[in-house]
Amino acid sequence: MPTVTLTVNGRSVTADVDARTLLVQMLRENLHLTGTHIGCDTSQCGACVVHVDGKAVKSCTTFAVQCQGAEVVTIEGLAQDGKLHPMQEAFREHHGLQCGFCTPGMIMAAVDIVNRKGAVDEATIREELEGNICRCTGYHNIVKAVEAGAQAMTGKVPARQAAE
Amino acid sequence: MYPFKYQKAATVRGAVSLLGKAEDPKLLAGGHTLIPTMKQRLASPKTLIDLSGAGLSGIEQKGRNIVIGAMTTHAEVAASPVVQQAIPALARLAAHIGDPHVRHRGTIGGSVANNDPAADYPAALMALGATVHTSKRKIPAEEFFAGMFATALDEDEVITKIAFPVPGKAAYVKFPNPASRYAIVGVFVAKKGSQVKVAVTGAGSGGVFRHTAMEEALAKRFNPKSLEGVATPAADLNGDIHASADYRAHLVGVIAKRAVAAAMA
Numbered sequence: 306m307p308t309v310t311l312t313v314n315g316r317s318v319t320a321d322v323d324a325r326t327l328l329v330q331m332l333r334e335n336l337h338l339t340g341t342h343i344g345c346d347t348s349q350c351g352a353c354v355v356h357v358d359g360k361a362v363k364s365c366t367t368f369a370v371q372c373q374g375a376e377v378v379t380i381e382g383l384a385q386d387g388k389l390h391p392m393q394e395a396f397r398e399h400h401g402l403q404c405g406f407c408t409p410g411m412i413m414a415a416v417d418i419v420n421r422k423g424a425v426d427e428a429t430i431r432e433e434l435e436g437n438i439c440r441c442t443g444y445h446n447i448v449k450a451v452e453a454g455a456q457a458m459t460g461k462v463p464a465r466q467a468a469e
Numbered sequence: 470m471y472p473f474k475y476q477k478a479a480t481v482r483g484a485v486s487l488l489g490k491a492e493d494p495k496l497l498a499g500g501h502t503l504i505p506t507m508k509q510r511l512a513s514p515k516t517l518i519d520l521s522g523a524g525l526s527g528i529e530q531k532g533r534n535i536v537i538g539a540m541t542t543h544a545e546v547a548a549s550p551v552v553q554q555a556i557p558a559l560a561r562l563a564a565h566i567g568d569p570h571v572r573h574r575g576t577i578g579g580s581v582a583n584n585d586p587a588a589d590y591p592a593a594l595m596a597l598g599a600t601v602h603t604s605k606r607k608i609p610a611e612e613f614f615a616g617m618f619a620t621a622l623d624e625d626e627v628i629t630k631i632a633f634p635v636p637g638k639a640a641y642v643k644f645p646n647p648a649s650r651y652a653i654v655g656v657f658v659a660k661k662g663s664q665v666k667v668a669v670t671g672a673g674s675g676g677v678f679r680h681t682a683m684e685e686a687l688a689k690r691f692n693p694k695s696l697e698g699v700a701t702p703a704a705d706l707n708g709d710i711h712a713s714a715d716y717r718a719h720l721v722g723v724i725a726k727r728a729v730a731a732a733m734a
Contacts, residue, residue, distance in 0.1 A: 307475055324475035324517070325507075347505055349648070351570060360544070360573040366504050367574065370475045371497075371519060414570070435650070436568025 311372050313338065314382030322369050329353045329364035332379060340380040340409045344438070351437030354410040354417075355379045361417035363436070380409035383416070392416050392454035401450030403441035411437050415451040419458045426463040427452060471513040478523045481627055485604050488625045491516035496627065498540060498579030501571055525578065525629060528552060533635050535559070539578025539628040544569070546577060556597070558639040558657070558732070562589050565643065567650055578628040584676055586617045586707065587651035591677035593641060594631065595668035596657035602630045617676045636661045638691070640731035642724050643671070646711055653712050654720040656680075658728040660691055667725060672706045672717040683725055691733070693726040 310319045313336060320335045332338045332355070341364060344352030348366040355364045356378040383390035392415050395401070402408045411434070418425060418433045425433070430451045431444075439447060456462055476491065478484035488494050495514035497503060498521075506512045525540035528549045535555050537546060546552055547564035566572055566580075566589055580590045581601065593599070594610035601608045604627040613621050622628070636659040643655035652671030659666050665687040667680040686695045701721040708714035 323472060325470045325472055327504075346508070348501065348571065351568070354570055361570050362573050363570045366501055366571075368475070368500065368504070371500065371521065373477075417569070433569055436570045 307370050309369050309373055311369075311375050311377055313377045314379060320369075324368065324370055326369045327365055328355070328357075328362075328367040328369050328372055328377070331369040332364065332377075338379050338381050342406055342409055344406065344410075349436075349438065350407070351410040351414060352407050354413040354437065356413060356417065359420070361414050378413075380413060383412070390416070391457035392419070392451070395454030395457060396447075396450040399446050399450035399453055401443070401447045403439075403443040407437060407439045407441075411439070411447055411451075415454055416458075418451065419455045424455050424459045424461040424463045425452070429463075430455075470507045471510065473507075473514055474516045475519065476516060477519040477521070481523050481525070481604050481629055484518055484520055484523055484627050485625055487516075487518045488627070491518065494518055496520055496582070498582070499542065499574040499576040500579075501567070501575040502579065502583050502585065520578075520627070530555060531632070534632045535635060536630050536632045537577055538630050539581075540576050541578075543567070543572035543575050543577070543580075547572065555635045556633060556639060558636075558641050558659075559593055559597070559633065562593055562641045562657070565589070565645070565650070577631060581613075581631065582620060582622060582628055584614055584616075584618055584620050585651070586673065586676040587646075587653070587655075587671045589641070589643065589652060589655055589670060592652075592655050592657035592668040592670040593633070595677050595679055596641075596659040596666040597633045597636055597639065598659075598661075598666065599631050599633045601628055602632065603628050611679075614677050617674070619676075634661065638732040640728045640734075642728040642731060644720050644724055654717055654724050656721065656725045656728045658687070658725065658732050660687075660732065663688060665691060667728075669721055669725075672721055674705055674707050678705075680721070680725070687729065691729065693729045693733075696722060696726050696729065 306321045342352035344350035353365040493515035497517045497519045525538045527538040543563045543566045552560045639659040641657040643652040655670040657668045667683040701718040703714040703718040706714040706717045
């Protein structure tokens with residue numbers, strides 16, 4: 306059985322896993338980090354999105370062994386010192402959730418969007434959220450939350466809005 | 470998913486050697502087709518050989534070619550200033566594969582080796598006249614793709630990089646399936662000097678193909694209007710729940726015109 310060592314939310318973890326263990330299974334079942342969800346299990350819905358070496362990936366379509374030595378951040382790793390991450394705060398403030406199942410993936414995807422693109426406008430957010438599905442169809446408030454979270458993270462308003 | 474043995478290659482030579490020795494092996498690139506296929510038990514290799522440590526990632530301009538390492542992700546191709554500058558159509562194509570998360574893992578080598586009939590990259594390779602470099606030879610795109618999910622690759626052969634000659638004008642337009650984002654029809658048009666190539670993905674029952682009737686029409690005059698009246702026979706096209714063969718034939722004409730217009734813009 307391969308031994309996998311990786312850093313999860315700043316903590317070094319080692320586990321003996323079957324090679325076919327998906328990253329999401331290792332997170333949920335070995336490390337009991339159940340914030341990362343398994344929605345469709347077919348790399349469509351994005352409920353399982355986590356960051357691997359700073360990039361948003363679908364942890365249901367990644368083997369744990371592929372992440373040997375990697376830096377993984379899950380929804381549990383966003384809050385610092387008991388204070389919510391600005392994107393989490395924005396989702397709460399704008400009620401960017403209904404049932405909440407897609408929320409961890411939405412927030413991890415949103416943080417990744419801002420890391421790559423900075424303060425983003427509504428059209429960009431809608432396009433970039435292509436890989437995250439909300440079965441409650443609560444996109445309107447999700448988009449508003451991402452917009453506010455992006456502004457809080459960067460301290461900027463998106464270029465197109467600033468010009469208006 | 471059935472169990473398998475995981476091995477990681479540190480070099481291309483190491484990967485080739487493992488391919489020769491391992492029981493029922495498959496190469497693992499980004500895994501974004503292979504892992505879903507294994508989950509569905511449509512594939513059940515006994516050994517997976519991970520190429521992520523074999524140094525196959527990177528993009529460089531070499532003379533009049535853009536050379537992309539096999540393990541380069543779609544996100545890297547999309548964001549590359551080198552690709553954006555030399556072949557913007559290729560950067561745009563990469564930017565519309567799957568979704569952002571998929572693009573962070575999926576690779577050009579994996580896509581090309583899989584030769585999914587609805588994948589985007591095969592159209593780019595065919596229209597741009599790319600060359601597939603492997604662990605043992607160089608294969609022109611024309612000879613590489615050998616029908617649906619089939620390629621000229623041998624069992625013990627590893628794609629190392631893909632070289633794209635820089636075109637004069639090029640564009641790729643796709644009509645994506647709204648759920649999967651795979652191409653129902655995608656057309657890549659490239660013009661280099663007086664030569665025009667038109668490659669169609671998503672539609673052909675044998676995978677990607679060159680549309681020679683369109684190429685002849687466009688070589689005379691590179692304009693969307695040149696494609697009026699150029700027929701696309703439906704006989705060799707795919708029909709499924711998403712689109713009939715007749716509808717795909719119609720779409721090929723519409724999308725090709727849009728691609729030529731985009732290439733002229």
